[in-house]
Amino acid sequence: MSDGLLHQAEWVRVETMIGLDQSAQSAQSQYFTPERAAELIAALPKLPMVDSVRVLDPGAGSGILTAAIVERICREQQVGQIEVVAVELDPNLLPALSKTAALCEEHGKHTGIHVRVKVVHGDVIALQTGLEAGLGDDFDLVIMNPPYKKLAAISWQRRALAAMGWDTGNLYAAFVALGVDSLRPGGQLVAITPRSFANGPYFEQFRKRLLCQVGFDRIHTFESRSTVFADTGVLQENIVFSATKGAKPGLVAITSSRDHMGELNERVIAYADLVSPDDPHQFIRITTNDTDDDAVRTIESLPCSLAGLDVEVSTGRVVDFRALPNLQGTPKPDSVPLIYPGNLRGGKVLWPRSIGKAQGFRLLDASDSKVLLPSGYYVLVRRFSAKEERRRIVAAVWDPTQHNGQPVAFENHLNVFHADGAGLDRELAWGLCAWLNSSVVDRYFRTFSGHTQVNATDLRSMNYPDENTLRQLGYGLDELPEQEDLDDLVGQMTLEPVTI
Ligand SMILES: C[S@@+](CC[C@H](N)C(=O)[O-])C[C@H]1O[C@@H](n2cnc3c(N)ncnc32)[C@H](O)[C@@H]1O
Numbered sequence: 001m002s003d004g005l006l007h008q009a010e011w012v013r014v015e016t017m018i019g020l021d022q023s024a025q026s027a028q029s030q031y032f033t034p035e036r037a038a039e040l041i042a043a044l045p046k047l048p049m050v051d052s053v054r055v056l057d058p059g060a061g062s063g064i065l066t067a068a069i070v071e072r073i074c075r076e077q078q079v080g081q082i083e084v085v086a087v088e089l090d091p092n093l094l095p096a097l098s099k100t101a102a103l104c105e106e107h108g109k110h111t112g113i114h115v116r117v118k119v120v121h122g123d124v125i126a127l128q129t130g131l132e133a134g135l136g137d138d139f140d141l142v143i144m145n146p147p148y149k150k151l152a153a154i155s156w157q158r159r160a161l162a163a164m165g166w167d168t169g170n171l172y173a174a175f176v177a178l179g180v181d182s183l184r185p186g187g188q189l190v191a192i193t194p195r196s197f198a199n200g201p202y203f204e205q206f207r208k209r210l211l212c213q214v215g216f217d218r219i220h221t222f223e224s225r226s227t228v229f230a231d232t233g234v235l236q237e238n239i240v241f242s243a244t245k246g247a248k249p250g251l252v253a254i255t256s257s258r259d260h261m262g263e264l265n266e267r268v269i270a271y272a273d274l275v276s277p278d279d280p281h282q283f284i285r286i287t288t289n290d291t292d293d294d295a296v297r298t299i300e301s302l303p304c305s306l307a308g309l310d311v312e313v314s315t316g317r318v319v320d321f322r323a324l325p326n327l328q329g330t331p332k333p334d335s336v337p338l339i340y341p342g343n344l345r346g347g348k349v350l351w352p353r354s355i356g357k358a359q360g361f362r363l364l365d366a367s368d369s370k371v372l373l374p375s376g377y378y379v380l381v382r383r384f385s386a387k388e389e390r391r392r393i394v395a396a397v398w399d400p401t402q403h404n405g406q407p408v409a410f411e412n413h414l415n416v417f418h419a420d421g422a423g424l425d426r427e428l429a430w431g432l433c434a435w436l437n438s439s440v441v442d443r444y445f446r447t448f449s450g451h452t453q454v455n456a457t458d459l460r461s462m463n464y465p466d467e468n469t470l471r472q473l474g475y476g477l478d479e480l481p482e483q484e485d486l487d488d489l490v491g492q493m494t495l496e497p498v499t500i
Contacts, residue, residue: 005074005107009067009100010035016062016096028090029147029171032061033192040257041143042068044218044242045188048140052081056139056182058124058146058175060086061093063100065143066117070104074111081114085135089123125171128178129160138184144191146175167205173197177206180213183245189214190242195221195450198239198284201457208282211275215247219274219286220264221256221450237450239286256288265289281461283448295443302463306417309467311424311432313417313456315383316410317371318361326368328360335360336372338409341382344396347433347480349380351403361409372407373416375400376423379432381415381459385452392445393454395436397429399478415456428467431474435465438490439483469493 013032020030033041042065047053053073057066066084073082084104088097101117108115126132149171151157157174161167166177172193179189197203197210220240252274255266265288273296275284287293306313318338320327328335331352342355352359363369378398385392398408400423410416417424417432424432435441441462449458464470473493480486 005067005071005103006035006039006064008103009038009062009064012096012100012103013062013064016093029149030061030090030093031145033064033145035064037192038064038068039072040220041065041145041190041192041240042072044220044240045141045143045190046217046242047073047077048188050140051079052083053079053141054136054139055082055084056135056142056179057084057086058128058142058144058179058182060088060097060119061145062096063104063117065145067100067104069141069143070107070115070117074107074113074115079113081116082108084115084117085120085139086117087120087122087124087127087135089121091121094119094121124178125157125160125174128182129164131156131160135182137182138187139182140184140187142179142182142187142189142191144175144179144189146172146179146191146193148172148194166209169202170196173203173206176210180210180243180245185246186244188217188242188244190240192238192240195237195239195286198286198450199281199448199458200453200455201281204281207284211282211284214243214245215249215271216241216243216252216274216284217247217249218242218253218255221254221286221288223256223258223288239450254286254288269293279461281457283461285447286450287447292443292447295440296447298440299444299463302465304464304466306460306462306464309428309464309470310419311417311428312420313381313415313459315456316380316412316414316416317373318409319412320358323361323368323371326362326364327358328362329358331360332362335362336407336409337361337403338411339380339398339414340411341384341394341413344380344382344394347396347437349396349398357411369407372409373418374407374422375403375405376418377426377429378408378410378423379417379429379436380410381417381436381454383413383415383454385454389452391437391442392449392452393436393442395433397433415454415459417459425471427471427474429474430477431470431472432464434473434477434480434486435470435490437480437486439487440490465493 063086066086070082097119101119104117105115127135151169151171161174168174176191197207249271251268252271253268255264257264275282337351338358338361340357343349343351343353380396382394
């Protein structure tokens with residue numbers, strides 16, 4: 001621990017956190033960056049080769065990121081002046097922010113660099129979308145730990161962002177977007193954010209525009225999701241990245257550490273391996289070791305898309321809170337099976353099962369049959385896995401022969417693999433289930449998804465073995481082998497081509 005500027009700013013942060021009202025803290029997403037994480041974030045950008053450095057810290061909180069970057073610039077570069085604009089919405093935080101600002105200016109005096117920190121009380125969205133007098137678009141560096149909050153579809157923030165060409169439903173992405181807009185060409189953005197923008201349909205528009213405007217220079221991931229903000233209660237999986245406006249780098253550095261205190265592992269990968277130019281969804285894939293690379297190579301060399309297999313995946317059609325009259329705690333003769341994620345166990349669907357959820361779906365009028373699927377083999381994948389779960393993709397087979405061949409209802413927290421609304425053949429269903437449960441798929445999935453959600457788009461975006469291979473994999477299976485045996489089987493059948 002240093003006794004310098006950053007360490008003093010850490011004291012301001014800790015004092016400020018003690019004074020915060022817990023409910024206001026989570027409502028306004030006031031999770032302040034701990035000292036070591038701030039140091040790691042401020043270490044990421046290349047320092048700009050200019051005499052006067054302009055820095056923006058939007059959503060500055062108690063100002064720890066400002067202190068971290070000022071300390072680094074003063075230590076590493078002979079500049080004449082550092083000018084920081086630190087913006088904060090919450091008036092209660094302004095005294096702490098001003099205190100840190102004064103510490104920064106004082107530090108400048110000791111190091112012979114003119115440091116000026118301008119504290120702005122305001123809303124970053126209003127300021128940087130032109131609703132209020134703006135902060136400018138000529139910053140050399142933007143450093144941020146933005147607030148995380150959903151933005152309502154109909155809100156002034158969404159409209160103001162849309163007018164700037166950005167489409168996003170989360171405040172953190174809005175901050176990143178406006179951070180990019182605040183940079184001069186060649187300026188750098190460094191941010192700690194959730195990893196959720198890296199994949200999935202929700203962030204697709206935002207991701208595509210971001211990738212057009214900046215080139216990623218460096219991405220840092222934490223192996224442990226909870227420890228970075230341990231004293232603030234944040235459980236998100238976060239990444240730190242630095243990106244340059246207008247740059248098209250050929251390479252990108254990926255670093256990882258167990259948490260913000262741990263040792264760094266570093267590797268450099270081709271930019272095309274981070275974002276494939278051929279990927280229509282522009283997923284950002286973060287591979288942190290050779291095993292990840294192998295998984296990506298293996299899966300990307302597979303021959304089939306899901307569509308090529310004539311298989312579709314969609315979310316279960318029963319939204320239970322909208323279908324309360326149809327739900328039956330225990331199935332009755334006039335109901336069909338209703339399947340929740342809790343019914344999935346070891347690759348099979350156990351039904352009925354005591355999971356605290358309705359197990360029967362009763363048809364009350366003709367329109368109710370629209371949510372049913374005809375009897376058949378279906379592969380189900382949970383849309384949300386529990387954080388502590390070992391695997392992200394948990395798949396199981398619905399076997400119609402064990403349930404009198406009746407139609408079935410799948411609840412909306414499941415992804416359902418089907419063939420144009422009907423079942424798959426038995427071997428294909430078990431082959432897909434085995435494949436999806438394999439370690440290579442899980443690893444591959446983790447290279448582009450940092451959250452516990454498994455979207456149908458994610459499953460559609462992956463390559464699959466061909467139909468023949470999947471059938472062979474599924475032949476004779478009616479339960480999943482142990483993981484090691486399953487991985488061996490998958491390795492033999494799908495990764496080494498078989499001829500019959
Ligand atoms: C996650 S905290 C991070 C604070 C600080 N950057 C740090 O790293 O410790 C986000 C900060 O953004 C502020 N904030 C939230 N919405 C804002 C807005 N629309 N404009 C400016 N600041 C905002 C919150 O009050 C909070 O202090």
